[in-house]
Amino acid sequence: MIKIEHLSKRFGDLVVLKDITTEIKTGEVVSIIGPSGTGKSTLLRCLNRLEVPSGGSIQIDGVDILDRKTDAAKIRQKMNMVFQSFNLFAHLSVIENLTLAPIKLKGIGEEAARAKALELLRLVGLAEKADSYPDELSGGQQQRVAIARCLAMEPEIILFDEPTSALDPTMVREVLSVIRRLAKEGMTMAIVTHEMDFARDVSNRVLYMDEGIIYEEGPPEQLFENPEKEKTRAFINRVRSYTCRISSPDYDLYAMNAEIEAFCEKQILPKKTRYNLLLLVEELLQIYNPYLRTVVLEMTVAYSEKHERLELICESTGEAGNPLESPGLTDDLGVMIIRNLTENIDYQWLGGKNRLQLLMKTNLP
Amino acid sequence: MDLQTTIENQAVVVTISGRLDAVTAPAYEKSIRELIDGGNNNFVVDFEQLDYISSAGLRALLLMAKLLKEKGGQVCFASVKGNVRSVFDMSGFTGLFRTENSVAEALAALG
Numbered sequence: 482m483i484k485i486e487h488l489s490k491r492f493g494d495l496v497v498l499k500d501i502t503t504e505i506k507t508g509e510v511v512s513i514i515g516p517s518g519t520g521k522s523t524l525l526r527c528l529n530r531l532e533v534p535s536g537g538s539i540q541i542d543g544v545d546i547l548d549r550k551t552d553a554a555k556i557r558q559k560m561n562m563v564f565q566s567f568n569l570f571a572h573l574s575v576i577e578n579l580t581l582a583p584i585k586l587k588g589i590g591e592e593a594a595r596a597k598a599l600e601l602l603r604l605v606g607l608a609e610k611a612d613s614y615p616d617e618l619s620g621g622q623q624q625r626v627a628i629a630r631c632l633a634m635e636p637e638i639i640l641f642d643e644p645t646s647a648l649d650p651t652m653v654r655e656v657l658s659v660i661r662r663l664a665k666e667g668m669t670m671a672i673v674t675h676e677m678d679f680a681r682d683v684s685n686r687v688l689y690m691d692e693g694i695i696y697e698e699g700p701p702e703q704l705f706e707n708p709e710k711e712k713t714r715a716f717i718n719r720v721r722s723y724t725c726r727i728s729s730p731d732y733d734l735y736a737m738n739a740e741i742e743a744f745c746e747k748q749i750l751p752k753k754t755r756y757n758l759l760l761l762v763e764e765l766l767q768i769y770n771p772y773l774r775t776v777v778l779e780m781t782v783a784y785s786e787k788h789e790r791l792e793l794i795c796e797s798t799g800e801a802g803n804p805l806e807s808p809g810l811t812d813d814l815g816v817m818i819i820r821n822l823t824e825n826i827d828y829q830w831l832g833g834k835n836r837l838q839l840l841m842k843t844n845l846p
Numbered sequence: 847m848d849l850q851t852t853i854e855n856q857a858v859v860v861t862i863s864g865r866l867d868a869v870t871a872p873a874y875e876k877s878i879r880e881l882i883d884g885g886n887n888n889f890v891v892d893f894e895q896l897d898y899i900s901s902a903g904l905r906a907l908l909l910m911a912k913l914l915k916e917k918g919g920q921v922c923f924a925s926v927k928g929n930v931r932s933v934f935d936m937s938g939f940t941g942l943f944r945t946e947n948s949v950a951e952a953l954a955a956l957g
Contacts, residue, residue, distance in 0.1 A: 734867070734868060734869055735869065753929070756898070756929050759898070760898075760900055760933065763867060763868060763900045763902075764900060764901055766868070767868055767900075767901065767902060812901075812905070814901040814904055814905065814937055815901040817936065817937050817938070818900070818901055818933065818936055818937055821936035821937075822936070
């Protein structure tokens with residue numbers, strides 16, 4: 482149905498979409514997820530020709546929609562879009578919002594348009610609000626009207642651009658349930674969303690976008706359970722991280738501590754966890770210290786909000802060898818503390834670097 | 847780290863507050879060395895106000911015990927609790943040193 486090949490989009494020097502190639506088949510529900518600023522909305526806007534791509538091609542049922550001769554209004558009838566901020570006409574009643582385009586663009590009679598609009602309002606549970614004005618409705622209700630308005634044009638494809646991100650949490654569910662219903666009825670949809678559970682539940686396929694490309698894609702079970710790539714994993718597990726680079730034995734421990742504490746505060750980690758993390762960091766630094774004249778150490782604190790797991794990853798240059806098993810250790814006090822603070826310690830020689838990964842215990846007394 | 851000393855019952859009561867870590871442990875060791883070299887043999891270390899200790903701090907305590915042993919002296923720890931207590935427990939320090947609940951009890955234990 483939709484075939485995208487080598488699509489790119491830049492705004493001046495800023496490359497938002499680098500090279501996007503994918504297909505959306507009839508009846509497919511594709512969710513597009515990824516960090517902010519990675520081009521998800523731009524991709525949808527290119528599909529709807531609200532943005533003109535810088536390169537590549539988009540075909541809908543074999544028609545090249547980037548061809549100047551292709552009628553943009555016709556494309557938008559076939560492929561309608563629901564926006565984050567509803568975009569309802571404030572001066573028109575709910576029913577007028579729904580009947581305007583079918584009457585003006587499709588030439589449908591007023592009575593027929595009104596009957597269809599009421600049917601759609603019933604579908605989204607808002608028939609009783611037909612004569613209300615948008616500012617009399619809640620955000621969730623306005624978004625449901627926007628979906629009904631979109632359906633009034635009988636599109637074959639609906640593009641949803643973060644349909645719930647402008648809503649209070651209490652209103653998210655009502656909008657998602659309408660989208661779920663459309664999915665069950667076989668509507669072809671592309672949905673940019675930050676609602677991970679929803680994306681997992683409603684989609685046939687999930688695209689993870691990062692760095693202006695489709696970084697990873699697959700069925701929701703695979704992408705959410707078993708993402709293959711590091712960045713996808715970090716995003717799915719809602720991993721927040723802080724990294725510092727140490728290349729001298731005269732590092733400033735207190736400056737590092739302050740940064741780690743600020744990171745912990747952001748993640749709202751308990752005081753005890755912060756204490757243990759600072760202790761773990763200091764113990765590791767003590768073990769690495771004799772090598773820091775010749776070795777560069779990168780220490781990453783990674784917290785997975787989803788799994789409530791706190792990890793410390795130490796990557797160091799130099800000769801291969803687990804620093805915790807180094808014969809140069811003066812005593813085993815530091816290692817003993819490290820082992821007590823952690824649930825699992827994994828050492829690997831990876832890509833020419835020593836990688837020590839420590840999973841912290843979270844249930845220490 | 848802040849270190850204060852008082853003499854009680856012929857023993858030096860060392861009160862440490864703040865952090866005893868890789869940065870502050872050398873200063874602690876220096877002060878203790880000076881006290882021992884000055885002829886003091888009986889010590890109580892009060893941990894009531896200590897918020898943080900790492901293995902570097904523990905090594906400083908081990909050094910103190912070693913120096914005292916050489917001089918036939920003794921040390922007793924008081925008020926080891928909270929996070930500091932956890933570090934003592936995980937490194938096996940709790941059984942290694944005499945520890946009491948308060949300075950008064952520690953002074954009594956020294957005899």
